[in-house]
Amino acid sequence: xxxxxxxxxxxxxxxxxxxxxxxxxxxxxxxxxxxxxxxxxxxxxxxxxxxxxxxxxxxxxxxxxxxxxxxxxxxxxxxxxxxxxxxxxxxxxxxxxxxxxxxxxxxxxxxxxxxxxxxxxxxxxxxxxxxxxxxxxxxxxxxxxxxxxxxxxxxxxxxxxxxxxxxxxxxxxxxxxxxxxxxxxxxxxxxxxxxxxxxxxxxxxxxxxxxxxxxxxxxxxxxxxxxxxxxxxxxxxxxxxxxxxxxxxxxxxxxxxxxxxxxxxxxxxxxxxxxxxxxxxxxxxxxxxxxxxxxxxxxxxxxxxxxxxxxxxxxxxxxxxxxxxxxxxxxxxxxxxxxxxxxxxxxxxxxxxxxxxxxxxxxxxxxxxxxxxxxxxxxxxxxxxxxxxxxxxxxxxxxxxxxxxxxxxxxxxxxxxxxxxxxxxxxxxxxxxxxxxxxxxxxxxxxxxxxxxxxxxxxxxxxxxxxxxxxxxxxxxxxxxxxxxxxxxxxxxxxxxxxxxxxxxxxxxxxxxx
Ligand SMILES: *[C@@H]1O[C@H](CO)[C@@H](O)[C@H](O)[C@H]1NC(C)=O
Ligand SMILES: *[C@@H]1O[C@H](CO)[C@@H](O)[C@H](O)[C@H]1NC(C)=O
Ligand SMILES: *[C@@H]1O[C@H](CO)[C@@H](O)[C@H](O)[C@H]1NC(C)=O
Numbered sequence: 014x015x016x017x018x019x020x021x022x023x024x025x026x027x028x029x030x031x032x033x034x035x036x037x038x039x040x041x042x043x044x045x046x047x048x049x050x051x052x053x054x055x056x057x058x059x060x061x062x063x064x065x066x067x068x069x070x071x072x073x074x075x076x077x078x079x080x081x082x083x084x085x086x087x088x089x090x091x092x093x094x095x096x097x098x099x100x101x102x103x104x105x106x107x108x109x110x111x112x113x114x115x116x117x118x119x120x121x122x123x124x125x126x127x128x129x130x131x132x133x134x135x136x137x138x139x140x141x142x143x144x145x146x147x148x149x150x151x152x153x154x155x156x157x158x159x160x161x162x163x164x165x166x167x168x169x170x171x172x173x174x175x176x177x178x179x180x181x182x183x184x185x186x187x188x189x190x191x192x193x194x195x196x197x198x199x200x201x202x203x204x205x206x207x208x209x210x211x212x213x214x215x216x217x218x219x220x221x222x223x224x225x226x227x228x229x230x231x232x233x234x235x236x237x238x239x240x241x242x243x244x245x246x247x248x249x250x251x252x253x254x255x256x257x258x259x260x261x262x263x264x265x266x267x268x269x270x271x272x273x274x275x276x277x278x279x280x281x282x283x284x285x286x287x288x289x290x291x292x293x294x295x296x297x298x299x300x301x302x303x304x305x306x307x308x309x310x311x312x313x314x315x316x317x318x319x320x321x322x323x324x325x326x327x328x329x330x331x332x333x334x335x336x337x338x339x340x341x342x343x344x345x346x347x348x349x350x351x352x353x354x355x356x357x358x359x360x361x362x363x364x365x366x367x368x369x370x371x372x373x374x375x376x377x378x379x380x381x382x383x384x385x386x387x388x389x390x391x392x393x394x395x396x397x398x399x400x401x402x403x404x405x406x407x408x409x410x411x412x413x414x415x416x417x418x419x420x421x422x423x424x425x426x427x428x429x430x431x432x433x434x435x436x437x438x439x440x441x442x443x444x445x446x447x448x449x450x451x452x453x454x455x456x457x458x459x460x461x462x463x464x465x466x467x468x469x470x471x472x473x474x475x476x477x478x479x480x481x482x483x484x485x486x487x488x489x490x491x492x493x494x495x496x497x498x499x500x501x502x503x504x505x506x507x508x509x510x511x512x513x514x515x516x517x518x519x520x521x522x523x524x525x526x527x
Contacts, residue, residue, distance in 0.1 A: 072479075074454055077503065080481065081433045085437055088525045090191045090525060092191045094527045097277070098184050100199065100280070101178045101261070104174065104175075104205055105176065105225075106174055108172045110229045110231040110249070112170035115231075117166070118137060119238070121134065125138040128152075129154075129288030130153070130154045133159060136163075140249050144237065145241040148376075148378065151284060151331070152288055153252060154253045163227060167227055184197045187520050189210075190520075194214075195214065199266075200261045202219065202220050216262065216269040217262030217265050224255070224256055225252065228250050231243045233246045246508050258289035260283075278326050278327070279326075279329065280327065280329065281331070283342060287338055326351050328350045329354045329516070330355035336372055348399055353392070353406070384466065385416055386416060389416060389497075390467075392407060394490060397491040406420070406423065408431075410515060412504060414499055415436045415499070416497065416498070417431055430525050431524075435500065437503075439502045440454060440505050442518065443505040444508070454506065457502075462499075473486065485497065
């Protein structure tokens with residue numbers, strides 16, 4: 014409009030001596046008018062669409078949240094279930110990477126995935142590697158002086174101190190969900206004991222001090238002088254721990270477990286063996302003890318026994334980078350597991366190891382549903398022969414969704430509710446609050462997803478329905494009747510913490526199923 018009037022003024026009235034020019038400017042002005050009008054119409058259309066779609070997104074979140082909460086409420090926790098969890102505990106310092114590293118250090122010229130860390134330069138290189146992929150990782154620092162320095166610098170930062178290790182975090186989650194009988198296999202000092210619910214029974218030696226683990230956290234998009242940047246929020250863990258890598262609690266824990274007779278035995282924390290110096294035989298001999306114990310106590314012949322009387326074994330994966338250790342675990346522990354829990358990075362890691370015998374170190378942090386489900390099917394198939402049919406449950410937690418696969422008639426209950434609870438717990442953990450505010454949530458799962466990309470299964474397309482947010486269906490894998498449930502995560506938009514999320518989520522998935 015302003016241009017239009019300006020054009021008019023530029024052509025004074027009465028000046029008709031140059032009609033061609035006048036004509037031209039008229040034509041020009043009508044073109045400009047037309048363009049402006051169409052821009053206006055387009056803008057209005059977008060605006061209307063924005064107003065229209067704005068409400069449904071909020072409503073969709075609200076409906077999804079309420080439906081998930083209802084599914085969670087309707088399933089009952091078997092509070093009398095007996096659960097044993099090993100191995101280990103430590104004192105976690107949650108420290109912002111900004112304070113410990115990014116503000117104080119120059120980025121290294123190359124990023125590299127060292128298996129263990131001997132000096133400062135290796136630390137920066139390995140941190141840069143995982144930071145730049147937004148992948149969680151854990152490393153042993155093979156240098157007491159360096160580790161001491163890192164702890165001292167951390168103590169000048171804004172840190173949170175808490176009990177750490179997969180086992181204590183899972184134990185805490187289970188007791189919060191109402192489980193009354195929990196046996197935790199871990200060594201710890203009386204000081205660390207105070208961080209844990211007094212109803213958890215500790216089985217392990219008492220120590221004078223606790224091993225400190227530094228959980229170096231970074232938010233999505235965190236940037237290190239424009240050379241490295243994090244595609245998603247995550248943490249990098251370092252420690253110099255001499256107790257946990259050799260499963261110091263093992264003897265006492267195993268002895269007590271034979272009396273305790275758990276319904277469920279959860280194995281986690283074995284990744285702390287990685288990078289621990291000394292010969293591999295020492296570590297392997299500890300895994301052999303676990304193997305021996307399982308074979309003596311929790312291996313059943315298939316005659317007559319009903320599922321209820323057997324102890325189920327759950328193995329919690331971690332981000333392994335040492336092929337030798339994971340190979341030992343696959344050989345000594347995995348043949349006896351009923352259930353596996355892992356995140357989207359650990360899934361291709363285990364898949365690669367089971368099928369090719371080597372590791373993928375980093376992978377897509379936002380995998381599509383179909384891809385995750387296909388990898389779960391492949392792992393189920395491989396594990397089905399590996400465990401002679403014992404495997405009956407796989408839970409994969411990702412940032413965007415939870416997927417749980419269970420075998421029919423295997424005794425795992427409430428798969429849909431377990432997926433819903435895991436999804437809610439994921440939000441609760443990262444937002445740091447039990448109450449969920451839909452205003453702090455976002456759905457990043459696709460509006461619809463296909464159930465597979467392979468030709469082995471019939472491809473189904475599932476539309477997201479906010480009133481029935483957990484999608485479940487049956488299929489046949491490796492000759493077994495399988496149920497699969499997928500629940501969307503209401504992704505927390507004001508992230509408070511990422512560390513320990515996997516343990517909370519895995520435990521939340523298990524608690525309704527036992
Ligand atoms: C251990 O770390 C200290 C402090 O960063 C360093 O001075 C020393 O050279 C390191 N030792 C080795 C063997 O790399
Ligand atoms: C793992 O082994 C497979 C098959 O031998 C090979 O194709 C692949 O490149 C290897 N991957 C890594 C990360 O070494
Ligand atoms: C996750 O577990 C830790 C350890 O028990 C706990 O401090 C934290 O609050 C948990 N998160 C949620 C959301 O429950």
